[in-house]
Amino acid sequence: MKKYIILSVLFTLFGLVSCYDDDSSLGTKKIGDITIGTLEDASIISYSGNKLIREPEIETTYPDDQLTYAWYIYKEDQDKGFRTNKIDSVKNLSYEVNLPAGSYTIIFEATATENGYAATAEMKLAVSTTFSQxxxxxxxxxxxxxxxxxxxxxxxxxxxxxxxxxxxxxxxxxxxxxxxxxxxxxxxxxxxxxxxxxxxxxxxxxxxxxxxxxxxxxx
Structure with a gap:
């Protein structure tokens, strides 16, 4: 009986070693941290030359030249993924708001080019107009x-x-x-x-x- 127990333990250890020695591409990529500071919500009057300006604070272990950025916007009742409407590909946003009145969500995404690791932060944008006033x-x-x-x-x-x-x-x-x-x-x-x-x-x-x-x- 002890013989079977020992063999069972050896097989288990062999399996763990096999998993540990996995040489997949994901296992060899270095994963670092990307932390994005809070983005404040905003209310803006549309079609009046007003701009949404945001300069996000980012803490990361990646060099600046290994990060890409994207800003997305979608209406709160949209049923599609948020990446359907990109508004810019820069770190610091300066976006002139010419949108129908409504409630929107803005998402900022920072991605490491080395391994595709990404972090996001979001904010709410309330858009109004003065066309009726x-x-x-x-x-x-x-x-x-x-x-x-x-x-x-x-x-x-x-x-x-x-x-x-x-x-x-x-x-x-x-x-x-x-x-x-x-x-x-x-x-x-x-x-x-x-x-x-x-x-x-x-x-x-x-x-x-x-x-x-x-x-x-x-x-």
Whole structure:
């Protein structure tokens, strides 16, 4: 009986030695520490030239030239991974906020190039706009198209159509009006909503209606 016990112990020790002698690539890579300091939450008014500036404090055993950085942003109700929307690849962030109103999460990631070891830190970003708290100005651009400005207590915010829709509306200005509690389908949320809108028509028979809180296209 003692003979079988001794053999069993020897086999067990042999197995442990085999595991210990594993020469996989992961076992030979040096793993160090990366610690990122706290990132403070922020509230920012969008489409006003305001920037989110963060300079994270990092404690690490890796040299600076062996670290890469990335900043990501996602809406809190997003069901995809946070790496779907990278906003920068630097250590110190200076990001101009031109986003629809809402709650966002910002994630900072530091990665060691030697072995892929990474650490992350996150913060909350509350985004608001002043589009519904000012005077709208309909204007004609130098090339004969239509643009929209808004004048608020913080000053003039020019060219809202180019900023939020990507381009001015074709044709010279014809009409500017406001729609109260208009019903439309919010394509981002995929549901019917009601909101106040600002509507613009041009002499080229183009029409656009925008939700005043964030310039989301309603029609």
């Amino acid at each position: 000012g005077f709208y100005i309909l204007k004609e651009t130098a090339d004969g198209n239509t643009e929209l400005d808004v004048y608020t207590q913080n000053g003039l915010v020019p060219d809202l159509l180019a900023m939020t829709q990507g381009e001015a509306l074709p044709g010279s200005p014809r009409n500017l009006s406001v729609g109260y509690s208009q019903a439309f389908i919010d394509t981002e949320e995929n549901k019917m909503v009601n909101a106040n809108t600002v509507c613009i028509t041009t002499e080229s028979d183009k029409l656009i209606c925008l939700r005043t809180v964030d310039m989301l296209k309603a029609f």
